[in-house]
Amino acid sequence: MTTTPDRAAPRRMPTQQRSRERVERMLLAAREIIAADGTDGLRMAQVAERAGVPIGSLYQFFPDKAAIIRMLAMRCNEESRACIRAGLEPVADEAGLLTAFGTLIDEYYALFRADPVISDIWSGMQADKLLREMEVEESRLNGRLLADTIRRIRPGADPADVEATAFLVMHLGEATMRLAIAVPPEEGDRLVATYRRMALEALAGSSAEDAGGRGSVSAGM
Structure with a gap:
């Protein structure tokens, strides 16, 4: 993992139970405010007041x-x-991969x-450089989880193709979700359904043993 999560962590990491509980109250208060008023309505004084802590x-x-x-x-x-x-983790074959990823x-x-908090945070992420960096790093980490699964069921697949496809599928998934919640629900549903089809087609590429080719998982893209 890169240093991005460390840069997003609290200024001072709480060590005592009392301090950890106080930080949790602060974050809970912030979530409640964002749920009601969005990130634009978040104010430090309001967070402190709602959490019951001095500013x-x-x-x-x-x-x-x-x-x-x-941090949220x-x-x-x-x-x-x-x-x-x-x-x-339970995926053992191609059919299992497609079923599991479609469910995810x-x-x-x-x-x-x-969750209005999640949607509000990520809808405004383009205005925050560190959040953008976090998004890319998260896509990379999630892509590695997906790539590990693909390699487990397709040991003959080309490693570079697996890594690139998994990274891209995960990153496009994040972008699709942000776009889908920014448009009317019916349109958002269609966008997610389209991404789902494209992602599953990409993940259903032939292995080297089955196709006699390079083992690329990106044939469906």
Whole structure:
């Protein structure tokens, strides 16, 4: 992992239980405010008041609201990665890969639609350089999980093609979700369905043993 998550972490990492609980209250308060008013409505004083902490304590851990938003984004990334890992671990063959990845797409889209905090954070990420860097790094990490799964079921596949396809599929998935929640629901549903079809076609490429070729997984792109 790169240093991006460290840069998104609190200014001062809490070591005592009391301090950790205080940071959790701050983040919960920020989530509640974002859910109600969006990231534009997030104010440091409001976070401190809702969390029941002095404003000075808030600044000890988070220098500004951008730091809070990045920390929430990092938490979302960690949860998403855990879900992806859990969804791909049981995959043992090609059919299992396509079923598992299709399910992950559906679950991720439902999560974006249901959680206003996630959608608000990632919809505004283009304005934050560090969030953009986090997005690319997260796509790379998730792509490695997908690439490991592909290599497990297709040991003859070309490693470079596997890495590139997995990285691109994951990154386009993030972009698709952001776009889908920014347009009317019916249009968003169509966009996600189209991405789902394209991604599964890309992942259904022939292995070297089956096709007698290079073993590329990108034939469906």
